[in-house]
Amino acid sequence: MTDVQSESYRPSAHPGGGVAERVVSCDLTFDVGEPADVALHIAAANGRAVRAERLDVTMDRRVLPVAVELATPHGGRLHLLRTPRGILSVSYRAELGPPPATAGQPAAAIRGDLPDLPDLPGLPGLEQLTYLRASRYCPSDHDVGFAVAEFGGLPPGRPQVEAITQWIHSRVGYVPGSSNVHSCADDALLTGQGVCRDFAHLGITLCRALQIPARFVAVYAPGLAPMDFHAVFEAWFDGAWWTYDATRRAPREGMVRIATGRDAADTAFVNVLRGIVVLQSMEVTATVTGLLPIDDSLAPHRLC
Numbered sequence: 552m553t554d555v556q557s558e559s560y561r562p563s564a565h566p567g568g569g570v571a572e573r574v575v576s577c578d579l580t581f582d583v584g585e586p587a588d589v590a591l592h593i594a595a596a597n598g599r600a601v602r603a604e605r606l607d608v609t610m611d612r613r614v615l616p617v618a619v620e621l622a623t624p625h626g627g628r629l630h631l632l633r634t635p636r637g638i639l640s641v642s643y644r645a646e647l648g649p650p651p652a653t654a655g656q657p658a659a660a661i662r663g664d665l666p667d668l669p670d671l672p673g674l675p676g677l678e679q680l681t682y683l684r685a686s687r688y689c690p691s692d693h694d695v696g697f698a699v700a701e702f703g704g705l706p707p708g709r710p711q712v713e714a715i716t717q718w719i720h721s722r723v724g725y726v727p728g729s730s731n732v733h734s735c736a737d738d739a740l741l742t743g744q745g746v747c748r749d750f751a752h753l754g755i756t757l758c759r760a761l762q763i764p765a766r767f768v769a770v771y772a773p774g775l776a777p778m779d780f781h782a783v784f785e786a787w788f789d790g791a792w793w794t795y796d797a798t799r800r801a802p803r804e805g806m807v808r809i810a811t812g813r814d815a816a817d818t819a820f821v822n823v824l825r826g827i828v829v830l831q832s833m834e835v836t837a838t839v840t841g842l843l844p845i846d847d848s849l850a851p852h853r854l855c
Contacts (some may be wrong), residue, residue: 572840573599573807575771576644578779579821580832583610583639587826589632592818593643593718595771596679596808597626598855600648606630611637625811631824639828646809650855675764679787681813688735688752688814689767691759695739698760708763708788712795713849715757717795719750719846748815750797751782755814758786768794768854769809769818772801777837780820781806785854794854802846805839808854 577593594606608615619631632639673682685692701718705711726744736756739745745753751767758765764787764836772781783803794803810818821830846852 555762558571571816572649573647573771573773573837574645574839575807575837576642576835578818578832578834579641579774579830580645581639581641581821582829582831583634583636584827584829586636587634587828588824589634589639589826589828590822590824591630591632591641591812592623592627592769592820592822593641593793594620594628594630594809595645595647596628596810598808599650602646604645605643607640607642608632609640612640623810623812626808627818629810633830638831662706679764680786682766683759683762684813685759686813687766687816688748689756689759690735690737690829693737694756695760698757702761703755707761709793709851711761712758712763712786714789714792715754715851716795716797719753719757720799723729723750723753723802725750725798728785731839747798747800748782748797750785752814754784754795756771757808758784763788766792766811767814767818768811769815769820770854771807771809771812771835772838773805773839774843775801777835778837779833780809780835782815782818783854785811789851790852794852796848799846799848803852803854804844804845806838806854 583590584793604777615632616632621629621631623629661763702711702714705714707764721741723739725746726742727746729742729744730738730746730749734749736752739749739753753769755765766785768783768785770781770783775781779800783794783806785792785794794806796803809820812818
């Protein structure tokens with residue numbers, strides 16, 4: 552746990568005066584009806600070079616002097632705020648360069664933050680076990696029969712994940728407003744519609760039902776329209792985590808990881824821990840330098 556000045560942290564000029572590869576930001580306004588504790592998951596996860604970064608938090612236009620930053624799994628960064636009554640404004644902006652080179656590193660170096668079990672053939676590690684279990688929005692134990700009937704005849708691993716992603720893209724409609732915070736993967740499966748978090752939850756659920764570890768990732772997504780926070784999923788095969796987006800609404804190469812977890816319950820951009828807080832407005836932006844990359848939607852891709 553570290554104390555971080557809320558009005559500015561990690562400020563630094565871009566070396567040589569150039570432009571960062573990714574620029575992401577969000578502006579949030581809340582009406583705090585009762586004194587509250589709030590957890591914000593909006594900062595870019597560790598992984599890319601930080602050119603400049605700023606988090607401003609004000610209450611009724613007065614600066615709140617301190618935010619508390621906590622490390623979360625897979626490089627995520629959570630900020631805890633204690634606020635009185637009033638209008639809470641949060642502004643985050645980051646300019647991010649490329650990630651450190653990982654070419655040539657063994658798969659073990661990029662597996663994640665959780666320790667593995669001893670190297671026993673056929674047994675998953677602790678991280679993989681964590682993301683094999685059913686969770687709040689991904690009740691994979693309900694859907695084993697469907698997953699096996701639909702995808703069980705394919706070779707395990709990448710062929711199954713690609714088939715799941717293609718099936719969701721072709722069979723589930725992207726319909727804004729069609730789900731809410733209580734909707735789970737089964738709702739998307741039954742209704743045939745949802746938004747990005749539902750597409751990700753369904754991909755995770757079907758992977759786990761086939762004993763493929765899968766996890767939820769909240770991202771900034773340059774090229775997304777309309778712009779918002781976005782959600783994708785990662786599946787474990789061939790010794791690494793691979794990123795898939797069944798919505799195909801933004802190129803994966805441009806995405807910036809924010810938070811990673813079992814499902815949206817672990818990665819929500821705001822959690823109210825105490826008090827009464829109502830979101831009044833939200834604006835998210837994400838851009839890349841130059842042209843957006845072209846995304847082969849089924850080609851393997853790793854998100855840094």
